[in-house]
Amino acid sequence: MSNIFESHAHYEDEAFDEDREALIASLVPNGIEYVVNVGSNVETCHKTVKLTDKYDFFYGALGIHPSEIAGVTHKELEWIAHETGHNPKIAAVGEIGLDYYWDKDNKEQQKDFFARQIAMAKELHKPVIVHSREAAKDTYDVMCAEKAGECTGVVHCFSYHKEEAAKYLNMGFYIGIGGAATFKNNNKTREVIAYAPIDRILLETDCPYLAPVPHRGKRNSSLNLPIIARCIADIKKMPYDMVVSSTYDNARRMYNI
Ligand code: NI
Numbered sequence: 001m002s003n004i005f006e007s008h009a010h011y012e013d014e015a016f017d018e019d020r021e022a023l024i025a026s027l028v029p030n031g032i033e034y035v036v037n038v039g040s041n042v043e044t045c046h047k048t049v050k051l052t053d054k055y056d057f058f059y060g061a062l063g064i065h066p067s068e069i070a071g072v073t074h075k076e077l078e079w080i081a082h083e084t085g086h087n088p089k090i091a092a093v094g095e096i097g098l099d100y101y102w103d104k105d106n107k108e109q110q111k112d113f114f115a116r117q118i119a120m121a122k123e124l125h126k127p128v129i130v131h132s133r134e135a136a137k138d139t140y141d142v143m144c145a146e147k148a149g150e151c152t153g154v155v156h157c158f159s160y161h162k163e164e165a166a167k168y169l170n171m172g173f174y175i176g177i178g179g180a181a182t183f184k185n186n187n188k189t190r191e192v193i194a195y196a197p198i199d200r201i202l203l204e205t206d207c208p209y210l211a212p213v214p215h216r217g218k219r220n221s222s223l224n225l226p227i228i229a230r231c232i233a234d235i236k237k238m239p240y241d242m243v244v245s246s247t248y249d250n251a252r253r254m255y256n257i
Contacts, residue, residue: 002244002245004033004222004226004229005034005248006032006036006203006205006225007154007176007202007203007204007247007255008036008095008154008156008157008202009038009205009207009222010038010208010209011023011058012048012050012051013044013207015208023221027057032222032223032225034057034059034248034251035057035058035059036061036092036255037058038061038063038094038129039063039095040063040064040065040068041068041072042072042080045062045080048060049087049090052090053089058089059090059091059257060089060090061091061092061094061129062080063080063092063094063096063117064096064113065099066097066110066113066114067099069109069110069113072113077120091257092128092129093117093121093124094129094130094156095131095156096113096128096129096130097114097130097132097135097139098110098131098132098138098139098142099133100134100135101133101134111138114139115142115145118151119146122150127153127254128151128154129154130143130153130154130156130173131156131157132159132160136164139155140167143168144171148171148173149171149172152172152254153173153254154174154175154176154202155175155176156176156204156206157176157178157204157210158175158176158177158189159180159188160188160192161188161192162188162192165192166195169196169197173200174201174202174250174254175201176201176204177189177192177232178206178212179205179212179213179220179227179228182212182216182227182231183213183216198232198236198238198242199246199250201246202247202251202254203228203229203244203247203251205221205222205225207219207220207222208221212224212231
């Protein structure tokens with residue numbers, strides 16, 4: 001059986017406070033070989049660094065999520081840049097991007113933070129983890145203006161149509177696929193899975209969020225990744241092991257791990 005690469009998780013989240021150690025200890029015996037823990041604000045970035053210090057198989061990404069930009073100082077961004085540049089366990093800048101579902105009133109500020117963090121990633125030669133919700137056009141425009149193709153990365157939890165996927169793939173980006181692909185009415189994401197080449201797809205949970213069917217609505221964890229790999233295998237009419245091994249290779253290539 002091939003091993004699985006979890007490309008996007010939030011194990012610092014309070015949803016894991018009760019049993020974090022036991023759950024993390026169960027990952028490797030269940031075939032999860034690597035985890036990238038993703039920060040979204042200054043506090044979760046610090047916690048991400050701690051998790052990567054504690055667990056050999058944990059790597060991290062540091063960045064400010066578009067819904068978390070209020071009050072973030074220049075000094076804090078400098079700390080993120082310094083840590084990302086000097087800590088060998090920090091593999092990417094993220095998650096960064098645009099979210100017009102939660103916040104529509106600060107679009108210019110969101111774009112500014114997104115652009116600055118892409119520039120940071122390029123300077124540090126790290127990939128970016130992009131969060132984009134109801135902001136397809138502006139996300140793509142900022143990425144083009146900042147020449148994000150030079151650092152590449154992943155558009156995580158991809159939620160747009162395959163026409164959009166084509167544009168990010170052409171820019172050299174990967175497509176992150178998680179539990180939403182199993183949701184009943186989500187033919188849009190299943191079309192993206194059918195369309196995207198298997199060597200450009202990453203497996204992710206975004207846990208504790210977005211548990212796949214039949215666990216929808218419950219706390220998610222990397223232990224559910226086989227459900228997502230099975231879903232991709234069925235859509236692409238491909239052996240399960242090939243999905244697992246390709247997504248594993250893709251994540252190691254993208255994160256340079
Ligand atoms: Ni996330």
